[in-house]
Every structure is written in structure tokens, then in C-alpha cells.
Amino acid sequence: QSALTQPASVSGSPGQSITISCTGTSSDVGSYNLVSWYQQHPGKAPKLMIYEVSKRPSGVSNRFSGSKSGNTASLTISGLQAEDEADYYCCSYAGSSTSVFGGGTKLTVL
Amino acid sequence: QVQLQESGPGLVKPSQTLSLTCTVSGGSISSGGYYWSWIRQHPGKGLEWIGYIYYSGSTYYNPSLKSRVTISVDTSKNQFSLKLSSVTAADTAVYYCARAGVMLTPIDPWGQGTLVTVSS
Numbered sequence: 001q002s003a004l005t006q007p008a009s010v011s012g013s014p015g016q017s018i019t020i021s022c023t024g025t026s027s028d029v030g031s032y033n034l035v036s037w038y039q040q041h042p043g044k045a046p047k048l049m050i051y052e053v054s055k056r057p058s059g060v061s062n063r064f065s066g067s068k069s070g071n072t073a074s075l076t077i078s079g080l081q082a083e084d085e086a087d088y089y090c091c092s093y094a095g096s097s098t099s100v101f102g103g104g105t106k107l108t109v110l
Numbered sequence: 111q112v113q114l115q116e117s118g119p120g121l122v123k124p125s126q127t128l129s130l131t132c133t134v135s136g137g138s139i140s141s142g143g144y145y146w147s148w149i150r151q152h153p154g155k156g157l158e159w160i161g162y163i164y165y166s167g168s169t170y171y172n173p174s175l176k177s178r179v180t181i182s183v184d185t186s187k188n189q190f191s192l193k194l195s196s197v198t199a200a201d202t203a204v205y206y207c208a209r210a211g212v213m214l215t216p217i218d219p220w221g222q223g224t225l226v227t228v229s230s
Contacts, residue, residue, distance in 0.1 A: 003156070036216045038157075045206060045223050046157065051216035089157055091215065097170055099214040104156045 004029065004090055004102035011108040017078040020105045022090035023071060028100055030071040034093035037066060037075045040104075041086045049088075050075060077107075085109040112137040114207050114221035122201075122228050128194040132207030132221060139188050140165045145210040146190045147217065148181060150203040158203075162210060163190055197228045 005023040012018040022035065029035055033053045038046035048057055050066035053073060063078045073092070077084055090102040118130035132146070139146060147162040161171035163181045171179045175194070183190040194201060208220040 032213070034213050034215045038217070045220040046217075047220075048216050048218040051218075057216070057218065091157075091217065093213045093215055097214070099159070099210075101157045101159070 002100070004092060004100055006088075006090060006102040006105045008103075009106045009108065011110055012077075012080045013110045014080055014082065016080050017076060018080060018107065019077075020075045020088055020090075020107070022073040022075070022092075022102045024073075024092050024094075024100070025071055028071075028092040028094040029068065029073050031095065032093045033068065034099075035066065035068060035073040036091045037064075038089045038091065039084075039086045040089065046089060080109055082109050112209060112219055114209065114219060116205060116207050116221045116224040118224065118226070120225060120227060122197055122226060123230050124198055124228055125196055128192070128197050128201060128205075128226055128228070130192045130205055130207075130224065130226070132190050132192075134188045134190075134209075138185075139183060139190065140185045143212060145170075145212075145214060146181075146183065147208045147210045147214075148192045149206045149208055149217075149220075151206070151223070152200075152203045160192065160194075160205075162214070199228050202226065202228045 037050040040046045053068045054066040088105045094100045113135045122128045145162040148160040163169045178195045180193040204223040206223045210217045
């Protein structure tokens with residue numbers, strides 16, 4: 001299956017809100033409420049931020065939220081902080097015991 | 111809480127076999143309900159599934175790597191392993207082990223990752 005489509009980069013100023021999109025197909029994002037989001041700082045392992053479209057693991061700031069409409073999932077970060085600068089990856093279940101990642105989005109905090 | 115740690119050589123010669131082990135602590139692989147996974151990241155690139163194994167031994171491999179990949183589990187040592195044969199420079203990457211839930215989501219936790227370089 002093909003990778004999910006994410007913008008290569010997004011940016012925002014401290015305090016602002018940004019949204020990262022993740023576009024798939026009716027075979028993955030559109031068919032299952034099983035989209036997760038991962039934050040990755042340079043040289044570090046990815047960290048789970050959102051799962052099942054909009055659920056936040058314990059310890060993740062409520063500034064992070066997720067949603068989905070049709071074949072597109074979104075990650076919104078409100079009250080942007082310098083520490084949010086990182087790469088973000090979406091991932092969706094794609095059926096037949098497979099899942100697919102997005103290409104990643106680099107978030108720059110201006 | 112559950113923690114994962116990769117181990118293995120950081121340098122592998124072309125045409126040889128890359129071998130990595132992931133040691134799981136704070137929980138048992140045999141408890142079920144999770145898929146023990148290998149994911150890699152080429153330098154400066156995105157995340158790529160290699161495959162995963164269930165404690166029972168059932169596996170899934172990325173079709174693009176299937177002919178070269180073997181993932182195995184040793185429940186007595188609470189470890190699972192990756193072997194990737196006939197490596198080339200294109201296999202140079204950071205290799206992560208991770209735990210994936212039912213339906214392969216969420217993927218949490220992840221190991222810290224280990225860089226494997228393929229070079230003579």
C-alpha cells in the first residue's frame with residue numbers, strides 16, 4: 001500500500017495553533033478509526049501522541065488533539081511551544097493486518 | 111512500564127546478514143495482545159514497517175523485504191529478533207523495535223533505536 005500523504009513542513013509562532021493533515025484512502029484512513037500520531041525529536045525514537053484518531057495517552061499535553069474527516073486525519077497543536085518543534089508522523093491501519101505510515105511533517109516553531 | 115532495548119552490531123558488511131535483538135522488560139511477550147515489531151528509518155527519511163511477530167510465532171513481513179527478513183521470538187528470554195539477509199548500503203538505517211497493539215495501533219513503546227551501517 002502507498003504511504004499516507006502529509007505536508008513536508010508546517011510552521012507557526014509560539015502560542016499559535018497549527019494543523020497537520022494526513023491523507024489516505026478509503027482503504028485505510030477512511031475505513032478505520034485507527035489513526036495514530038507520533039512525535040519525533042532529532043536523534044530520538046518516535047513518541048505516541050494520539051491514537052484511535054483522537055485519544056491522548058496519559059502524560060501527553062491536552063494541547064494535542066486529533067480528528068478525522070473522510071480519508072483525511074488531522075493533528076492540531078494549540079498554544080504552540082518551542083518544544084513542539086519536531087517531526088510528526090501519522091499511521092493508519094490498512095486492513096489485512098497491515099498499517100501504513102505517513103511521510104512525515106517537519107514542524108518549525110518560528 | 112514496558113521498555114524495549116535493541117542490541118546488535120552497528121556495522122555490517124554488504125551481502126552479510128544483519129541481526130538485531132530486542133529485549134523486553136517490565137512486561138511479558140507471552141501475555142498476548144500485542145504485536146512485537148521492527149520498524150526502520152533511513153537517514154533523514156520516514157518510518158518503514160519491516161514486520162512483526164505475535165508471541166505464538168505468527169509473523170507478517172513487509173512485502174518489499176519479505177524475501178530477506180526473518181523475525182523470531184524467544185519467550186523464555188523475553189526477546190524477539192530480526193534477521194535481514196543480503197544487505198546492501200540501502201539497508202543502512204536506524205532500526206527500532208516496538209510494541210504494537212491489536213490492529214497494529216497504537217505503537218507504544220518504542221526502543222531507543224540502533225543505527226546499523228552497511229559498509230565494507
